[in-house]
Amino acid sequence: MRNTAETIGRNTLAGLSEIGLAAVLFVESLVWLVTGPRQRQPVRLSAIAAQCVDIGIRALPIVAVLSFAIGAMVAIQGIHTLSIFGAESQVTLGIALSVTREFAPLITGILVAGRSGSALAARLGTMKINEEISALTVIGINPVRYLVAPALVAMLLMVPLLTWFSDVVGLLGAGIYVSLELGISFSAYIGELQQFCKVGDILHGIGKSLLFAVLITLVGVVNGISVTGGAEGVGRVTTRSVVHAISAIVVTDMIFTFVVTR
Amino acid sequence: MSAVIEVEKLVARYGERTVLKGIDLDVQAGEIMVIMGGSGSGKSTLLRHLLGLQAPSSGTIRLLGEDIYGITSQRLVELRRKMGVAFQGGALFSSMTVGENAMLPLREHTRLDEQTMRIMMRLKLDIVNMAGCENLMPAQLSGGMIKRAAMARAIIMDPRLLFLDEPSAGLDPVVAASLDELILTLRDATGMSIVVVTHELESAFKIADRIAVLDHGDVLVCGTVAEVKSSGSERVQALLNRRIQPLELNPEEYIRRLTGGPVSDGARA
DSSP, rough: HHHHHHHHHHHHHHHHHHHHHHHHHHHHHHHHHHHHHTTTTEEEEEHHHHHHHHTGGHHHHHHHHHHHHHHHHHHHHHHHHHHHTGGGGGGGHHHHHHHHIIIHHHHHHHHHHIIIIIHHHHHHHHHHHHHHHHHHHHHOHHHIIIHHHHHHHHHHHHHHHHHHHHHHHHHHHHHHHHHHHHHOOHHHHHHHHHHOOOOOHHHHHHHHHHHHHHHHHHHHHHHHHHSHHHHHHHHHHHHHHHHHHHHHHHHHHHHHHHHHHH | OOOEEEEEEEEEEEEEEEEEEEEEEEETTOEEEEEEEOSSSSSHHHHHHHHHOOSSEEEEEEEEEEEETSSSSHHHHHHHHHEEEOTTTTTOTTTHHHHHHHHHHHHHHOOOOOHHHHHHHHHHHHHHOOOTOOTTEEEEEEEHHHHHHHHHHHHHHHOOOEESSSSSTSSSSHHHHHHHHHHHHHHHHHEEEEEEEEEEEHHHHHHHHHEEEETTTEEEEEEOOOHHTTTTOHHHHHHHHHHHOOOOOOOOHHHHHHTTSSSHHHHOO
16 A cells, blocks of 8 residues: 555656656747847757658658548548438538547647657657767757757647648548538538638647647657666657657647637 | 866765765876776766766866856856767767768857868868768767767867767777877877776776776775876775675675565574
8 A cells, every 4th residue: 555655656756757847848948949049059940940841741641641531531420420310411510620620630649749759759768878968968069959949849830730731631531522422512512611610710720739749849858868778768768758648639639628618 | 287177075976875975086187087997986977977967966076177066057068168078889969970970069169161160070080090981870880980980079179178988998909909099199189188987907007197996986096007006905906907806795784685674583593
């Protein structure tokens, strides 16, 4: 009993300590973004560009495939459910809101966490094991400015853009199925989308994606720099970062939806 | 000569374990100081403290006259421009070429144009016998080349202090000897002070002006090679002659360690 209480207490403290570290890294990254140029130590644009390509451009194919499939899936389920009430013609409303407000940001967040969050944790973990982070420090280069801030900026740019892309492809996938199944023209489907889908719905999803971007970066970084135990440790923190990031995304999504929707 | 590194009463603790027990040490300008000791003696911890990577539990470290744990972070960055470090594994950035690795401090701390930086980089690579290797990636290098490339990066800013962590560890005797020669050449050519952490006796005796022998977090002896060799300390002699040190535990303590508790009567019997 005492051991269990000790374990819970220790894990709680470790969790709080990681949250504290994440908050410090976030603030420090923002400070470097603002004050770096004045100190002649700007956050490197080349690193941001490289990370944007990695996080955003290279993720386009997989985001497209999954978003298309999920859009079509929402349409299939929507038509099936609404047909019980003879209201399948109202399916576009459900598609527009569920894709833009929920599915696009969620699926994009989960994909980026799996692809780029894990890569960030693995990269930083490997750098720490190889003493590259210590090397940066002794060269006089702040590792937060050099490694964390570019990743944060790239995530904040790319995750919302990918979410918007996911919106478009998801609605396209749904539209193709709706047109074929209900026999309405694609332009009529677009017209309904314009009627039901407001800018606020799209911004709702984009707003979530900004939060997800911060979460994915910080979870990846905190796990990466806390690595211990060589290559095995890197594998462990990589897996841990994916699990933590996806959990954080889903819980944050629920809280965001609760706060904004009510 | 004046001291460029002054360590006073340095104590490092991890929880209840004391790794460094009040170390006093100084390194003079232009001197090669070798820090020696067996595994777990505290030499790597001492190096991390000297590099400003780990704050001491107590005590002070002054590099070039400045207390590195008492100055602002900006001042520490300026101080670090006068330091070069080559880590044991090289710590080359795997996404950059050898040339980019070597030029990184110049890119970050100077406003030199690209051509000048490239000339300086090639010069330093030439000094460490790596001429023509600037376009290679770290993954393409041998162990000796990695250490040389790390050394090129460490000296690119012409530092006043150079720290080398196990420069010849894991290398064949010929490559290790050539690195020793390189260290001596660097000191003679530039007058920089060099701190070398190693457990390679042959290398230490060849390059050291003075040697500090660490054991269980204490400096057992600090002096010239001759002084260290003639030390009356049993532990120093054991290290120099590669003798296995006897386990300094009485049977009761040994049994207590194994069982993780107080010694029972049965165990005593």
